[in-house]
Amino acid sequence: MTSHLIHRLITIAVAASAVLPAASGPAVADQTADTAFQTSADPGAISLPPLPVRLGAGQPCTVASQKTATAATWSGSALGLHRAHQLSEGEGVTVALVDTGVGSGVPALSGRVTALGGAGTDCPGHGSFAAGLIAAAPEKGKGVVGLAPQARILAVSGTDDRGAPSVQRVAQGIRASAKRGAEVIYVGATLRTGRAELASAVAYAVREDALVVAPAAPDAVPREELGPNGELPRGPYWPAALPDVLSVVDFGPSGVRQEKAPPAYRPELAAPGGGMVSVGPRGSGHYIGSGASLAAACAAGAAALVRAYHPEMTAEQVRRQLLEASYPSDIPRLDPYAAMSTVLPAARSQSAIKAAKPPAARMPAPPDNRPRTRGLAIAAVCLAVVLLVGAAGVVIPLGRARGWLPPGR
Structure with missing residues (x-):
């Protein structure tokens, strides 16, 4: 003992x-995702093209990557996916992606994607990248595999064709996802406005027993949202700040966030999100990207594992498993195997479960x-x-x- x-x-x-x-600095949305973690991530990921955060006016759609990651990803090792997949691979669970869409020609997702409206095409590539983190199937000679490689994907548009989200699109996407029976709803956007409209959409999803997962920080900040001296906003960000949404922040291979990451607002859970490797919107090649939205995708994939392994659990019980069976840290860290295998004490009262988001003091201390x-x-x-x-x-x-x-x- x-x-x-x-x-x-x-x-x-x-x-x-x-x-x-890590220190913070400005990351603006008309640039590609910060790739500072490339040198500390898998050696095979260093030469991968970076995933765009958002496309500028007139910028062409993201093309198929000609590079392939052959080594296992650091995030898969950090999350213990080999062990977790011995219990569940997410079979029978549908995860909705309210994002930029999911490309139809991605071999790792073949046969498991249903798209609503125009969500079957993905010009920026973010939705496809997130879908790969959630559900990419293993392929011979490739190291990329999703958290729930047998889950089904429901692609729903939450942005315009440049990747810019809107309150109306995201709210409609959440409602459409719940109406179509998605058990986990991933939202890739962070919005500064729209609390009431998004709260109504999330409430509908809760009534349909769907767990909504969203990033607690933007991957990058539009220039128009910077302060007068270039200061980064500190939230709140919707829908993540809503009490019924699982809010997630990222960390990278070194255990900290990327140097220029925008501040997170009251995250409940931390998951891998820096130096991430996944699929693009078409073809069989891979990209590299960083951000809290990618950490939220990992959490959504873990939720699919739990829902498949414990089909009797409600969405709120799945959320509790993810939070209370997490690895203890300043911000609890995602542990998919523990979330499936841990037997928790009797659930707390409904009022305690619906408590407000954790205070900002739970965030890591500032550099000084x-x-x-x-x-x-x-x-x-x-x-x-x-x-x-x-x-x-x-x-x-x-x-x-x-x-x-x-x-x-």
Whole structure:
């Protein structure tokens, strides 16, 4: 028991040192996604083309990538997908994507995509990329696989053909997804307005027992939303800030967010979102991208796993599994296997479940508090060493007294 406690303390200490916050800087939406993590991600991902955040006026649609990632992705390893897929691959669950659409010619999604309206084409590529993170099937010689590779995808437009979302499109997309029976609804957008309209759409989805998942921060900020001196907005962002929506923030291979990531607003869950590798809107090649929207896609895929493994659970119970069986950190980190296998205590009262989003204080401390964070990590390691020495002092004398150790040892 003592050795288990020591191991746990060391693990917590290492985790504490891994969540030191990264500095923030402006990331504007008319640029491609920040790819600062390429050097720390899989070596095979370094040469992949970056996924556009949003297309500018007159910019051509994203073409098929000619590059392929052959190595397993860091995010798959971090989430323990090999172990999780022994329990579930999301079969029988439909995940709706309210995003830029999903391309019809993506081999890793072949035969499992249903598109509403014009969502069968994807000019920017973001929706297809997110769909790959959620449900890409394994392919021979390729390292990319989604969290729920047997789930079905319902593609619904939530943006214009340039990738710009609107309150009306997103709200209609949520309603249409729930009406068509989606059990998980992924929303790729962050909106500064539209609380009432989006709350009504989410309430409809809740009544239809669908879990809505959305990013707690934008991948990039439009120039017109920057402050007078270029300051980044700090939210709230809708629909993620609504109490019935699972709000998700990203981290990268190094355990922190990308350097120029826009601030997140009260996230409930953290998931891989930096240096992510997935499919494009057409063809069999791969792209690389970063952002909270990609972390939300991972959480949506994990929700599909839980819904397939526990078909008797309601959407709210699935959300509780994802949150309470997560890995403890400043912001709890997604653990798909634990979400499926953990038996939680009896559910709390409905009023407690519907409580407001966690306060902003749960976000990692700002950079000037790094020494304190590192100090806590060092203190935890020191405590583990003290316990280890103390345990040795207890075990050895007892061993001699009971004859467990030979004389003279």
